[in-house]
Amino acid sequence: MTGITALGCYIPEQRQSVQEILSSRNCKHSEVRFFEKFHGLKQVSIVPAGQRLEESIRLGLQTLLDQGVTIDDADLLIYTHSSFLQVPFDHQLFAKVLGPFGLMHLRTMAVSQLYCTTFIPCLQLIERIFQREKNMRKIVLVCGDQTNYMNESRHLQEASVMGDSVACAVFEKDAADHRLLSVTMQRDTSYWRGLQLDKETRKQYNDRYMDNMIHAMETALHEAGLFWEELTYILPHNVNMTTWRQFCKKIDFDPHRIYTDLISEIGHSYCADGLLNLEPMLRSGRMRKGDTYLMVSVGLGSFMGAAVFQY
Amino acid sequence: MKFELFFQGIAHKTYEKRLLSTPKEMPVFFNEFLRMHGLVADEDHWQQGSHRSYEEMSTEAVRQLASQHDLSGIDLVLLAFHMHDCESGDAVSSYLLHEFGWERALSFAVSEQSTAAPLTALRLINDYFVAGDRKQALLVVVDQTTLPSVNTELARRDVADSCAAILVTHEVQPDAPYLIEYRYAPLDTAELPLMPAVRAEVSALLDRHDIALPDVVLVGNSSVLAMLRNWQEDRLLVETDSRHMCTAHFFALLGANALEHALLMDFDGKDSLTLVLLGRTGSFRALDRSVQPA
Numbered sequence: 256m257t258g259i260t261a262l263g264c265y266i267p268e269q270r271q272s273v274q275e276i277l278s279s280r281n282c283k284h285s286e287v288r289f290f291e292k293f294h295g296l297k298q299v300s301i302v303p304a305g306q307r308l309e310e311s312i313r314l315g316l317q318t319l320l321d322q323g324v325t326i327d328d329a330d331l332l333i334y335t336h337s338s339f340l341q342v343p344f345d346h347q348l349f350a351k352v353l354g355p356f357g358l359m360h361l362r363t364m365a366v367s368q369l370y371c372t373t374f375i376p377c378l379q380l381i382e383r384i385f386q387r388e389k390n391m392r393k394i395v396l397v398c399g400d401q402t403n404y405m406n407e408s409r410h411l412q413e414a415s416v417m418g419d420s421v422a423c424a425v426f427e428k429d430a431a432d433h434r435l436l437s438v439t440m441q442r443d444t445s446y447w448r449g450l451q452l453d454k455e456t457r458k459q460y461n462d463r464y465m466d467n468m469i470h471a472m473e474t475a476l477h478e479a480g481l482f483w484e485e486l487t488y489i490l491p492h493n494v495n496m497t498t499w500r501q502f503c504k505k506i507d508f509d510p511h512r513i514y515t516d517l518i519s520e521i522g523h524s525y526c527a528d529g530l531l532n533l534e535p536m537l538r539s540g541r542m543r544k545g546d547t548y549l550m551v552s553v554g555l556g557s558f559m560g561a562a563v564f565q566y
Numbered sequence: 567m568k569f570e571l572f573f574q575g576i577a578h579k580t581y582e583k584r585l586l587s588t589p590k591e592m593p594v595f596f597n598e599f600l601r602m603h604g605l606v607a608d609e610d611h612w613q614q615g616s617h618r619s620y621e622e623m624s625t626e627a628v629r630q631l632a633s634q635h636d637l638s639g640i641d642l643v644l645l646a647f648h649m650h651d652c653e654s655g656d657a658v659s660s661y662l663l664h665e666f667g668w669e670r671a672l673s674f675a676v677s678e679q680s681t682a683a684p685l686t687a688l689r690l691i692n693d694y695f696v697a698g699d700r701k702q703a704l705l706v707v708v709d710q711t712t713l714p715s716v717n718t719e720l721a722r723r724d725v726a727d728s729c730a731a732i733l734v735t736h737e738v739q740p741d742a743p744y745l746i747e748y749r750y751a752p753l754d755t756a757e758l759p760l761m762p763a764v765r766a767e768v769s770a771l772l773d774r775h776d777i778a779l780p781d782v783v784l785v786g787n788s789s790v791l792a793m794l795r796n797w798q799e800d801r802l803l804v805e806t807d808s809r810h811m812c813t814a815h816f817f818a819l820l821g822a823n824a825l826e827h828a829l830l831m832d833f834d835g836k837d838s839l840t841l842v843l844l845g846r847t848g849s850f851r852a853l854d855r856s857v858q859p860a
Contacts, residue, residue: 307603340654342603343603344648344649364686369674370657379672380693383697387693388693405595405599440672442660449660556660
């Protein structure tokens with residue numbers, strides 16, 4: 256069964272406060288207070304000024320190599336991102352990322368256009384590739400966005416603040432740990448305008464947001480043959496705390512089984528939240544062998560994706 | 567390896583230059599974005615661009631395809647591109663699902679593969695077909711030229727805006743062109759010089775399927791075909807139009823007198839060769855549902 260065999264995350268040390276981000280968008284102080292007090296968002300991680308995407312991805316891959324993980328035998332490297340425009344045309348991103356590591360022989364591609372859920376269909380894609388390609392055994396998935404070229408884009412109106420990070424995971428066929436039990440993608444494309452929704456449509460989107468997300472989660476659980484009570488943890492998207500408080504109330508879920516520590520620490524990291532949340536759970540020993548966990552993400556557009564793993 | 571991908575229809579269009587009647591301001595973020603990469607946005611290029619978005623071009627092509635084919639069963643939509651959309655805030659794959667009512671379809675985009683993106687997309691569609699959970703797919707391939715670029719090669723080639731929408735299905739179709747093999751071949755030029763390395767890859771691929779070289783049309787750009795001259799007959803070498811990037815192979819196939827087999831070849835100019843072997847390509851022209859110029 257397809258599973259994760261190695262994980263490395265690059266979270267920049269530098270932070271930018273919610274106050275700074277919202278001030279640059281001319282938001283009122285009351286909105287800053289709302290983000291901090293109710294959404295539980297305090298700050299985001301940001302890459303140093305002038306640091307380019309290829310440098311950030313290299314730092315992400317370096318965290319894998321520092322653990323002694325071998326990736327030069329990977330059959331494919333997939334880079335996935337939420338923001339549509341991440342590098343200029345003909346930037347040769349992969350050459351700039353892989354050249355210094357002597358990994359230019361790796362086959363590469365990018366997957367995008369599903370906003371912050373893009374990570375989830377990549378899981379399905381990896382599963383499909385392994386199913387068909389008998390001789391492919393290892394795929395590296397890199398999730399990463401950075402918007403240090405425009406501060407204003409870190410603010411998602413009324414909802415969240417977004418920071419820079421890179422998460423890298425190695426997926427292998429017949430993995431013993433972190434086995435992918437199910438993955439589901441759902442959509443409600445009436446909101447395809449994404450960031451450009453008018454106020455009324457955005458309200459509709461927000462009204463249906465929770466039910467749509469829960470439906471995707473329940474579908475993934477059902478496909479994994481699990482019930483809510485059998486699920487050990489949820490590794491959420493880090494959009495805000497309000498979502499997860501409402502979620503727990505709505506389905507009577509124990510909040511201690513949702514890992515939300517990073518929400519106040521680094522905010523929402525586009526499509527990388529799921530993997531970023533997994534790393535401290537493993538490092539701290541909080542997650543144990545046999546535990547099941549569900550990663551969920553919701554993207555503008557709108558897309559809802561969920562995947563269930565077993566450690 | 568199992569391949570069950572059949573071509574059902576193609577709609578395509580190359581657009582003529584279009585000048586904006588009123589100037590359109592270049593987004594601030596784009597300038598900032600380029601500056602971070604040490605580049606300067608070419609304001610003139612932006613103003614003179616056609617501003618034909620992915621949405622505009624793909625809608626036109628898919629509508630044309632829909633007028634000839636039943637697209638109600640589409641359950642997978644892939645977008646392949648090399649140059650980014652000039653309307654960078656829109657998720658075109660999501661828009662297409664909404665516009666054409668494919669609410670249950672999966673969609674995403676494949677890029678950062680230069681002009682090999684649509685060939686890889688074909689192989690990914692096939693992966694989904696073989697897995698059994700998708701039956702009918704739409705591949706939308708777009709080239710657009712509005713965003714300022716520092717690539718002078720593009721200006722020299724006078725690259726055009728173009729789009730191809732290709733309907734493929736999992737169901738066996740006795741008369742339809744089909745995918746025989748997709749192969750990505752990293753070339754070890756330390757081991758073998760480039761020209762013999764490319765020829766060896768082509769030979770090995772054809773041998774695996776008992777196909778003789780004189781029975782195959784080889785489709786590629788001028789640099790890859792240069793390595794095949796005096797090896798393959800000239801009449802069986804089809805050069806892609808330099809005004810096209812990702813759409814080039816499909817335009818070439820529709821314009822070629824294809825034999826039973828065609829081999830689409832994408833070479834990155836260094837060491838990366840992507841090959842897509844197709845069967846029954848003689849019937850490719852029958853798929854043609856060109857979008858008529860307005």
